[in-house]
Amino acid sequence: MTLRQYxxxxxxxxxxxxxxxxxxxxxxxxxxxxxxxxxxxxGEGECGACSVLLNGELVNxxxxxxxxxxxxxxxxxxxxxxxxxxxxVQRAFLECGGAQCGMCTPGMLVASAHLLRKNPQxxxxxxxxxxxxxxxxxxxxxRIFEAVERAVxxxxxxxASGEGG
Amino acid sequence: MPxxxxxxxxxLRKEGVAKVCGRAQYIDDLTLPDMLHGATVRSSIARGRxxxxxxxxxxxxxxxxxxxxxxxxxxxxxxxxxxxxxxxAAEFVNHPEEPIVLLAHRDRHxxxxxVAAVRVRYEEWPAVFTIEESERxxxxxxxxxxxxxSFLMEKGDMDAVxxxxxxxxxxxxxxxxxxxxxxxNNGAIAAYSAEEGLTVWGSLQCPFYVHKSxxxxxxxxxxxxxxxxxxxxxxxxxxEDYPSMxxxxxxxxxxxxxxxxxxxxxxxxxxxxTTKRHPSxxxxxxxxxxxxxxxxxxxxIALDGGAYSTLxxxxxxxxxxxxxxxxxxxxxxxxxxxxxxxxxxxxxFRGFGAPQSLFAIERHMDHVAEALGLAPDELRRxxxxxxxxxxxxxxxxxxxxxxxxxxxxALKESDYHAKRERFARQNAxxxxxxxxxxxxxxxxxxxxxxxxxxxxNSLAAMDVTVEGTARVLVSSTEFGQGTNTILCQIAAEALxxxxxxxxxxxxDTSVVPNTGPxxxxxxxxVVGKLVHSAALGLKQTLLASxxxxxxxxxxxxVTAARTYVAQHGALRAESRYEAPPGVHWDDQQYRGxxxxxxxxAIYVAEVTVDLATCGVEVDxxxxxxxxxxxxxxxxxxxxxxxxxxxxxGWALYEKVVWNRGRMQNNQMTNYIIxxxxxxxxxxxxxxxxxxxxxxxxxKGIGELPMDGPAPAILNxxxxxxxxxxxxxxxxxxxIFRQIAVREPEREVVTL
Numbered sequence: 075m076t077l078r079q080y081x082x083x084x085x086x087x088x089x090x091x092x093x094x095x096x097x098x099x100x101x102x103x104x105x106x107x108x109x110x111x112x113x114x115x116x117g118e119g120e121c122g123a124c125s126v127l128l129n130g131e132l133v134n135x136x137x138x139x140x141x142x143x144x145x146x147x148x149x150x151x152x153x154x155x156x157x158x159x160x161x162x163v164q165r166a167f168l169e170c171g172g173a174q175c176g177m178c179t180p181g182m183l184v185a186s187a188h189l190l191r192k193n194p195q196x197x198x199x200x201x202x203x204x205x206x207x208x209x210x211x212x213x214x215x216x217r218i219f220e221a222v223e224r225a226v227x228x229x230x231x232x233x234a235s236g237e238g239g
Numbered sequence: 240m241p242x243x244x245x246x247x248x249x250x251l252r253k254e255g256v257a258k259v260c261g262r263a264q265y266i267d268d269l270t271l272p273d274m275l276h277g278a279t280v281r282s283s284i285a286r287g288r289x290x291x292x293x294x295x296x297x298x299x300x301x302x303x304x305x306x307x308x309x310x311x312x313x314x315x316x317x318x319x320x321x322x323x324x325x326x327x328a329a330e331f332v333n334h335p336e337e338p339i340v341l342l343a344h345r346d347r348h349x350x351x352x353x354v355a356a357v358r359v360r361y362e363e364w365p366a367v368f369t370i371e372e373s374e375r376x377x378x379x380x381x382x383x384x385x386x387x388x389s390f391l392m393e394k395g396d397m398d399a400v401x402x403x404x405x406x407x408x409x410x411x412x413x414x415x416x417x418x419x420x421x422x423x424n425n426g427a428i429a430a431y432s433a434e435e436g437l438t439v440w441g442s443l444q445c446p447f448y449v450h451k452s453x454x455x456x457x458x459x460x461x462x463x464x465x466x467x468x469x470x471x472x473x474x475x476x477x478x479e480d481y482p483s484m485x486x487x488x489x490x491x492x493x494x495x496x497x498x499x500x501x502x503x504x505x506x507x508x509x510x511x512x513t514t515k516r517h518p519s520x521x522x523x524x525x526x527x528x529x530x531x532x533x534x535x536x537x538x539x540i541a542l543d544g545g546a547y548s549t550l551x552x553x554x555x556x557x558x559x560x561x562x563x564x565x566x567x568x569x570x571x572x573x574x575x576x577x578x579x580x581x582x583x584x585x586x587x588f589r590g591f592g593a594p595q596s597l598f599a600i601e602r603h604m605d606h607v608a609e610a611l612g613l614a615p616d617e618l619r620r621x622x623x624x625x626x627x628x629x630x631x632x633x634x635x636x637x638x639x640x641x642x643x644x645x646x647x648x649a650l651k652e653s654d655y656h657a658k659r660e661r662f663a664r665q666n667a668x669x670x671x672x673x674x675x676x677x678x679x680x681x682x683x684x685x686x687x688x689x690x691x692x693x694x695x696n697s698l699a700a701m702d703v704t705v706e707g708t709a710r711v712l713v714s715s716t717e718f719g720q721g722t723n724t725i726l727c728q729i730a731a732e733a734l735x736x737x738x739x740x741x742x743x744x745x746x747d748t749s750v751v752p753n754t755g756p757x758x759x760x761x762x763x764x765v766v767g768k769l770v771h772s773a774a775l776g777l778k779q780t781l782l783a784s785x786x787x788x789x790x791x792x793x794x795x796x797v798t799a800a801r802t803y804v805a806q807h808g809a810l811r812a813e814s815r816y817e818a819p820p821g822v823h824w825d826d827q828q829y830r831g832x833x834x835x836x837x838x839x840a841i842y843v844a845e846v847t848v849d850l851a852t853c854g855v856e857v858d859x860x861x862x863x864x865x866x867x868x869x870x871x872x873x874x875x876x877x878x879x880x881x882x883x884x885x886x887x888g889w890a891l892y893e894k895v896v897w898n899r900g901r902m903q904n905n906q907m908t909n910y911i912i913x914x915x916x917x918x919x920x921x922x923x924x925x926x927x928x929x930x931x932x933x934x935x936x937x938k939g940i941g942e943l944p945m946d947g948p949a950p951a952i953l954n955x956x957x958x959x960x961x962x963x964x965x966x967x968x969x970x971x972x973x974i975f976r977q978i979a980v981r982e983p984e985r986e987v988v989t990l
Contacts, residue, residue, distance in 0.1 A: 110268035111261020113472070115422045116506045120907035123422055151261035164259040168251055171873040174881065175719025176258030176265075177422035177472030183259060202915045209907070211420050211473050212719045214884030215915050217877050 080144045084109065085153030095141035099133075100124045102140050103150060111151040111180045115209070122208030125181035126150050132188045132207070151180035154187055163187050163225045172221035174212035182208045186222050195226060246732045246935045249873040253723035253743060254470070263470045266426035266442045271499035274428070275304065277492045278350045278502065280340035280357045281512060282332040285581040285900040286366035286380060289330055292340060295356035303353060304343040304496040311491065313458030317483045317549075318451050323381075324547040324584065326456055326487045332361070333380065334546035334583045335901035336512040338484070343492040343500050366581035368900050370520050370541045373578035380546075381579030387544050388552035388577045390559045392829040394631050395570030397526075400535040404526035408607045412523070412599035413966035414949075416543075416895040417516035417888075418902075419588060420912050421718075423472025425481055425513055426503035429489035436463030437490055442471045443482035445756035446714050450748045452483035453490055468746035471718035475885070476587030478718065479758050480549050481513045510905035514586030515895060517554055517577070518543040521562070521599035526570075531613050533622045535570030538562045540596065544577040545584035546900075551577040554585075556688050558592030560833045561946075563631040564600035565642055565682040566622040571631040582900040587758060589885065590945035593683055601679040601950030602965055605957065615954065616646060616655070619680050632833045637821075639928055640865060646680060646841045649863040652924060653678075653843035659958065666959065671850040674858075677954025678843045679947040684834030685939030686761040689824035692816060692835070698752040699769035701730060701777045702744075702811040707801030709734055709777065712744040713754040715766045720941055721874040722762050728870060729767045729934045733774035736793040752813065760939025763870055764836065767934030769814040776812030819932040836930045836938045840864035842883070842947035845919075846955040850978055853971035855891055855956060857919040864943060865926040868936030872925075875940060880921045882944025887919075888912045890949035894968045 077092050084107060091106045103109045103126070112135060115123030119134040126135045127149040155161035163186045166172065173179040182205065189196055189204035196204060201222045202215075210218060257263040292307070294300050308315050308329035317324040328339045340357055344350045366380060367373045373385045381387065401407065427441035437459055443449055446466040453464050466486070471478060485502055492500040504512070520541045526534040540558050544551035555577040562573045608618040623642040629635050650656060655676055662674040686692050700712040711730050717723040727741045734741070744751055754766050781787040786799035803810045824831040845859040862879050869875045892911040896903040904910045929936025949967050957963050962977045 104268075109261075110264070113265070113422070114267070116907040118506070118906060118908060121422060151259075154260075156260045156262070157256060160256075160259065167259050168255045169249075171249075171252070171877045173252065173255055173258045174721075174877055175422065175471065175473040176254070176263050179258050180261040205915045209422065209912060209914060211422055211475070211885070211912065212881045213877055214880035214882070214913075214921055215918050216880040216921050217873070218915075 080140050082143055082146060082148050084148045085150060093140055095139060097140045098136055099138040099140055099143050100135040103135060109150055109152055113177050113180055115177065120209070122185065123178050123181045125184045125208060127184060127188055132185055149184070151183055154183060161187060162228050163190065163222065166221040166225040166228065170221035170224055171217040172213065178208060178210040182210065182218060186225065189222070190225060243732055243935065245728045245738050246870050247868065248871070250724055250728050250738050250871060252721065253727055254717065265423055265470045265472050266428060266440065267503045269428060269440065269469065271428060271430060274499040274501055275343040275345055275492070275496060276347045276350055277341060277343045277489055277500045278354050279338045279488060280342065280354055280359070282328065282335055282337040282339060282359070284332060284361050284363050285335050286333055287361040287363040289328065289332060289339065290360040290362055293358045293360070295358055298353045298356045302344060304492055306341040306491045306495055310495055311456060314455050316455060317487065318455045319480060319549055320552055321548045324549055326484065334581050335899070336583055338488065341488050341492050343496055366900065368580055368582065368897065370518070370543050370578050373580050374541065380581055385579045386576050387548040387579055388555050390555065390573065390575045390829060392559055392573045392631065393571065394568065394633060395535065397535050397537055397570045397572040400526050400570045404534050405529040406527050406610060408525045408527065408610045410523045410603045410606050410965060412521045412602055414519045414595050414598055415968055416518050416585065417588060417893050418510055418895060418910055419475045419477030421473025421475060421477055424504045424506060424509040425478065425485050427482065427486045427489040428499055428501045429486065429493035430499040431490065431493045431497070436465065437494065438465045438467065439486045439490055440467045440469050441482050441486050442478060443468050444474045444478045444716055444718060444758060446716065446746055446748050447753045448479070448756055449483050449486050453487055456487050457490060457494065465747065465749045468716045471716065474718040475589045476591065476758065477514060479587040479756065481586065506907060507905050510910065511902050512583060514584055516588035517551065517585040517592065517595065519595035521596060523599060523603045525603065525607055527607055527611065529611070531611050531618050531621045533566055533568055536563065536568055538573045540573060540575035542577040542595070543580050543582070543585060545580060545582045547584045549584040549586050551585070553688065554587070554592040558596045560632060560684065560688060561593040561596040562600065564597060565624050565680050565839060567624050567628045568631055580900070582897065589882065590942045591759065593942065594946050594949065597681045597946045598949045598967065601681065602953055605954045615678060616650060620646065630833070633830045634832045638836065638930070640839055642680065642839060645839060645863055645865060645926060648924060649678065649841035649843050649861055652863065652922060653845065653859065653861040655843055658845065662958065673848045673850060673959040674846070675848065675955040675957065675959025676843065676845045677951050677958055678841060679951040679954065680841050681946045682837045682839050683760065683939065683943040683946055685836045685838060686765050686834060687759050689833055690826060692765060693818055695755040695816065697755040697766065697769060697816045698813060699754045699766060699773050700752050700811055700813045701770065701773040702809065703800040703804055705801065705804055707797035709736065709741045709800065710744040711741065711770055712751045713766055713770065714746065714748070714751050715754050715762045716746050716757045720878060721871065722757065724874060725763050725870050726767060726770050729770050730774045732935065733771045734778050734796065735791070736796045740793045740797060760941045760943070763937040764930070764933035764939050765816065767937055768932065769816060771934045772814035773812045776814065777810065780810060780812060835932060836867065838864060838866045838938050838940060838943045840943055840947055842951045844948065844951040844955045846952060846959055848956055848959045848974065853974040853978060857887055857952060860919045860921045862921060862944060863924045865928055866940040866943065867930040867933055867938030868927055869925050870935065870937050875925065876923045878940050879923045879944045883921050883948050884913050884918050886945050886948025887952065890952045890967050891969060894970060
């Protein structure tokens with residue numbers, strides 16, 4: 075297996091990793107960069123637990139070979155916000171009960187933030203469509219829809235990563 | 240009674256910030272120094288004798304830690320109820336995917352190759368794969384007759400009543416296996432040294448179940464085995480029994496290698512090898528009068544338990560007790576059996592036998608109503624259990640439950656009567672889209688069945704840290720359902736301090752007492768009550784010490800608690816379970832108070848069936864329930880909505896395809912759960928009748944919502960199509976088969 079250098083800007087910070095071309099972006103994030111917020115649910119692009127933004131597009135990081143992410147801008151749940159500086163969708167998920175077991179949550183949050191950037195005023199149908207690549211087994215989705223609706227009605231969401239809530 | 244400040248309020252989830260920041264640490268997020276990865280070699284056949292194990296070429300085997308059954312220091316057994324479930328198959332295998340060899344290596348990729356290179360030679364034996372094959376006993380694969388457990392439960396005189404009935408209505412109802420599909424797969428890390436003993440960190444529901452099992456399997460002293468639950472990404476019962484298996488495997492590899500070992504299943508392995516909901520077949524024969532009075536019923540329940548008995552006897556028990564639904568039966572007889580088949584063992588799954596029984600009775604009630612020419616709601620109304628009437632176990636209902644009013648609310652919220660009439664009219668005209676509305680009425684017993692809570696004899700505690708923070712010490716675990724939040728709310732309310740000033744102790748068997756397993760909708764009601772008592776004990780101690788005066792604020796409490804700990808070394812209060820007065824249970828006759836309390840519900844589903852595609856859409860869902868005091872409205876709604884979604888999946892999408900005991904569709908690609916676009920608006924309504932023996936009036940809630948959706952949806956589909964469907968999952972192809980019969984002029988391809 076040939077090892078090669080890849081550079082990725084993750085949540086605004088530049089990283090160099092040495093790995094093989096077909097290494098999954100998911101593993102690079104979780105193992106090489108120790109960013110374990112991004113989760114693995116199925117490993118075949120069905121559940122969306124591993125959702126991240128690659129150059130602003132929502133992708134399943136379990137399906138992306140690192141070679142394809144070389145030089146790319148990656149955003150993960152850790153980049154959305156933290157603690158006192160929660161992103162508006164993180165705050166809304168917390169308040170509306172959008173997170174139960176928490177395993178789908180990072181991917182669901184990234185997908186929600188992505189949806190709000192593309193469409194700042196989604197109606198319920200657009201929310202359902204925007205999150206249809208992310209499976210949740212706990213909530214039945216109602217609390218998640220409510221959270222996104224609350225995020226819409228709350229503070230405006232800017233297009234930059236890492237904004238506060 | 241003073242107004243509650245914290246209980247009943249939408250307090251934020253205790254571990255919520257960590258979860259929304261991606262900081263919560265699940266088992267696969269943890270790494271220990273010098274850690275190896277473990278993997279499992281599994282049976283490729285359903286049943287047979289192991290003739291030999293060969294380690295193929297091309298793998299550096301001397302680098303691997305290899306464990307077989309002969310390496311087990313104690314009993315080769317996963318300890319649950321019986322003693323038949325091996326930790327590793329030694330001489331015989333009884334189901335596909337049964338574990339035989341364990342391997343560990345530093346390199347995960349090499350490990351995968353090594354698992355594929357182990358070849359097990361078998362002498363293959365005949366096997367049974369369905370309830371019908373098992374009950375024929377051809378061949379006998381377990382015990383004398385393939386029966387794990389059977390019950391005969393009788394009330395009144397069923398034989399006498401048959402002669403007096405105007406009508407006997409019969410039906411047969413079938414339900415399939417269901418995969419839990421928690422988003423986090425099963426996983427564990429084990430570490431061992433002779434001095435420290437064994438520690439296992441795992442994704443699990445019941446730390447002391449695992450503890451008991453690993454003490455037996457390792458032969459270590461109880462205090463040398465420590466089980467720590469880490470953040471757990473969903474469970475639904477699927478992490479009640481199976482963690483004892485994967486944790487034992489990690490432990491064996493760690494003990495043999497002297498290094499920490501992590502085993503985390505991938506999705507395909509988790510789906511193929513771990514437990515599922517018991518498939519069922521339920522037959523009803525109901526004696527009824529012309530005017531719709533239920534006189535009696537004979538019910539036969541058969542569950543497919545898989546290859547080992549695991550929890551089947553208790554799942555069957557709950558199925559048996561819930562067989563009559565929320566109705567008054569003067570006469571009743573249930574014969575129930577759990578059968579062995581050569582599939583991986585079926586286990587605990589939200590509802591625990593009740594969804595199977597309640598699906599049957601609630602479809603059957605619609606059949607009875609139709610046979611009598613009565614409306615479905617009217618037949619139910621004429622037969623509801625009421626305060627003062629006795630259930631099928633002879634338990635007199637003491638709760639002030641009014642099912643008629645509960646149903647009235649559900650019918651009003653769903654606009655049931657107007658829609659039922661309008662849909663019937665519209666469906667008569669041409670058009671491929673047919674609409675229907677259906678309901679289900681049901682109950683769910685809270686806590687362990689019968690004497691179960693007495694046997695558990697749970698102990699909860701509270702203490703304070705050196706900083707003066709109050710801690711809840713229980714073995715009840717958080718896996719999304721809200722244990723942390725609810726128990727902290729109860730403790731804070733009882734202590735009279737802020738919610739933020741209470742925290743959960745670590746779910747670690749070396750720290751917390753045994754509060755029993757986190758199952759059976761018992762945490763809020765039973766454990767919550769114990770936490771409440773322990774909190775009152777803590778408060779009394781501080782008041783009696785003179786360090787705290789009535790009228791205190793949170794800051795005063797913290798100061799007093801800190802001072803007390805500084806002076807006395809510790810501050811701790813405990814509370815042990817006591818059965819509510821008047822709760823008696825006869826394990827032999829199956830008579831008495833089966834549960835200390837019941838939750839009650841009426842669900843209404845509205846569907847559209849497209850006759851062109853045979854697809855079903857659930858358009859609206861109304862869930863009205865009485866669960867005692869709602870401790871946290873946001874979490875309670877989340878429990879109901881999530882349970883309804885799982886019920887919709889069980890009813891319409893989730894089909895486990897079996898081939899000689901092996902799940903064929905063990906991927907998220909072809910085992911379909913509801914997505915954001917499949918779920919209707921789920922409208923949740925609570926009636927609250929506080930239960931005197933639950934924490935602040937709480938009863939069980941978590942499992943209830945799994946019971947109602949499937950029958951309500953199938954009743955709605957019958958209304959829409961005029962065809963009767965009595966099995967779940969009901970897929971478009973199943974509907975197609977029956978719809979096709981109605982239109983013979985079309986050319987039909989037989990499926």
